[in-house]
Amino acid sequence: MSFCFNPRCAKPKNPDSNNFCQNCGSKLLLRERYRAVKFIGKGTYSRTFLAIDEDLPSKPACAIKQLLLTSQGNDKQASRQFKREAMQLDLLGKHPQIPQLLAYFTQDNARYLVQEWIEGKTLAAELAETGGFSESKIIELLEDILTVLKFVHGQSAIHRDIKPANIIRRKTKSFLNEFEEKDLAKRRDRLVLVGFGSSKLLPRTSPGGSSTIIGSAEYAAPEQLSGQAVFASDLYSLGMTCIQLITEMDLFSLAQGEEGLWKSRMVRPISVRLVEIIEKMVQPLTGRYTSATAILEDLASLQPIAWDCVEILTGVERVRCVAVSPDARVVVGGGEDSQVKLWDLGGQGGGDSLGNWMSGHSGGIQAVAFAPDGQQILTGSSDRSIKVWDRGTRKCVRSLGDWFAKHSGPVNALAISANGQFVVSGSQDATVRVWNLAKGKSLATLSGHLAWVECVAIASNYRYIASGGGDREVKLWDAESGKLTATLTGHEDTVQALAFGPDGEVLASASRDRTVVLWQVSTTERLATLTHRESIEAIAFHPRSPLLVAGDRAGCAVLWNPYTFAKLGEFSAHQAAVTALAFAPDGTILVSGSSDSSVKVWKLAR
Missing domain, CATH: 2.130.10.10 (YVTN repeat-like/Quinoprotein amine dehydrogenase)
Structure with a gap:
């Protein structure tokens, strides 16, 4: 199936062989190479499609995000956010656990961002299907995403929207390279961090944050909600993500003076030491971990085995x-x-x-x-x-x-x-x-x-x-x-x-x-x-x-x-x-x- 990119098209579904929409006549090949095959979702100002790149012999899958522009010009903040996401992916997408930016352009009064397609399920979907996470899955999450955040923060960037819906467990077959194929014993599905639309670069010379309040409120650190996000704000959001995955709780209840309630709501037993690490991740800024490296060091010392x-x-x-x-x-x-x-x-x-x-x-x-x-x-x-x-x-x-x-x-x-x-x-x-x-x-x-x-x-x-x-x-x-x-x-x-x-x-x-x-x-x-x-x-x-x-x-x-x-x-x-x-x-x-x-x-x- 080919899906028409025209946001005003009443019947956007077309046969695979069509090059023009049979309903509105719009071109189905974006930039003469990208064909949308599935509509994925819609936001306030954007739509997302699963597409294939017909310019390459293998016709690889990709994700296309479309920002809708009006004749008067779209909301400036949405446009800035869309551009920021493209810039951040261009900067950070070299990391194997961050989607790579493939293209960014404007066509037919709409702006497009084309990025690597991550095949897999979000942790939000996984939680809904399998229930509360075990200790091994939480440690895997922390080790994977903290490694990504160490790289992101090293580029002076803050993600600002870490949550289960923005972490995807990628299927192994979609990312193994020739070297990893040789070590099948170490194969496992890796976690990929997405949702860089809320990310921001911080000046290397200043620890100050942003004056813009952005992100998902139930996961956001107090300083981020006051418009002053810092690197440690991402660590707070990751900690809140762990808490939700462990307890299946509605996190808004924790914002009402019940921060310690989650420890009595764990679906599966979690070790005292790991609970302490997560607790420190969600402390007020002065008592919180200051870097992803510090958490990784504590995780490495979890088990005194010698x-x-x-x-x-x-x-x-x-x-x-x-x-x-x-x-x-x-x-x-x-x-x-x-x-x-x-x-x-x-x-x-x-x-x-x-x-x-x-x-x-x-x-x-x-x-x-x-x-x-x-x-x-x-x-x-x-x-x-x-x-x-x-x-x-x-x-x-x-x-x-x-x-x-x-x-x-x-x-x-x-x-x-x-x-x-x-x-x-x-x-x-x-x-x-x-x-x-x-x-x-x-x-x-x-x-x-x-x-x-x-x-x-x-x-x-x-x-x-x-x-x-x-x-x-x-x-x-x-x-x-x-x-x-x-x-x-x-x-x-x-x-x-x-x-x-x-x-x-x-x-x-x-x-x-x-x-x-x-x-x-x-x-x-x-x-x-x-x-x-x-x-x-x-x-x-x-x-x-x-x-x-x-x-x-x-x-x-x-x-x-x-x-x-x-x-x-x-x-x-x-x-x-x-x-x-x-x-x-x-x-x-x-x-x-x-x-x-x-x-x-x-x-x-x-």
Whole structure:
């Protein structure tokens, strides 16, 4: 089909073979070479067509934008904007992720802009079709568009209208060159930035912006809405674009004093660190990122994957559990010899023992935990008792429960709420108990498991308690009421370890079936299954970065991104099974314990 360019033509559709419109007689070939084959859309002053260039043997597709002129002359601002778009594309279109300007001319009282045709879908259309974006898609968006903005800003230009409708995911086949074809493993659809009609060049000698208010209000930075756009204004708009793609929200609601509302509206879990990056992108100008490069650097450091062993701690036989103090100065560990050791990091010797033959445990130490105040240490043992120790004196302060309130089987797991008020324990007796730490009294017994409870965890917001064990199930309990809210199934062997992500929205369960399953807590949806070569004995989330460490029976520590589900790497941590893992609250230290009777302290490699 050939489409007539005459804006007054009542029947613009024509057969492909026509050179003149059968209705109005106008020429169908613009500049004797461009044939419109599809009407795409219409704006206030312009129309856009998909066309083919018949001057070239391959007849490539192109996009033609037509600015309509009246006999009195069109609106001056629209004309200036149209010319500006052509100038910007001429300047910036050399970048592979910006459409290239092919021609700019006036014909038959209309002005035309011909540019490279980008085959694909806008992110606005993609959002409508597939719903909220995952972390991997948001990172891909940021890496792609920030790279483009780094180039654009380097040319002293501001885009001023970044939004999902102006970002197109281009089909791979339409842009691969001969060099990229050779590296098929790295092929993926790239994002292209369009909509340069609102862009503006800034004088290189002045940081000042424009006095013109332009762009889409819901995405525009405050200074842009007051007519003073700067380079960082584009970063704000990109941040707002991310927020909409993550939440599917109407962004106008965020302009009404509800800027933090989006974090509770995420369709899929997003890591704390990525949320922090997006938050900084949409801060007021003084607190915002100043360059695309700065954001790219933060994205590059999202995942701390290289760890060096800086200390080896000894004194416990066949280590079963470890914990790090809130100030990251002390490590506590226990093992099958009933010893509880306390090591000052950077010190010498085998560490101090907690208690003696009278006050200590009479069975193997299965679980240890620091209270949030850093002064109390809890231990659970196969002797069925839970003891509370003072970090300073190394003495036992109390035991939880009396003779009649104890677990009737070995205590396999402990977890403490973030406020330090509650303790949760899991036992061989197939029950989960909730305790008041200060009073040492049992508050509730959670029953429902059909076999022993091997592991427990508490969400950071204390909304949920999770437990797992020999029945191969993970149970979610409402922390306030103690009621069972969900049973998560799918593991084929004992659930060995559980951990909530720092946002409380992702739960990881590890099993002897060689898998780690990631669950979205609010929906109980299985997000992913991470498969290992060996049985998984321990897991730990980094407190800020998107990093999950899993320790296996072969002594390896395997690193995963729990939001993109990508395996980041692995390293040999011990000579036998990694039975325990714990991060310091600030994420600077990772501690691992092993049945090889060693505890290792790892720090992020520089």
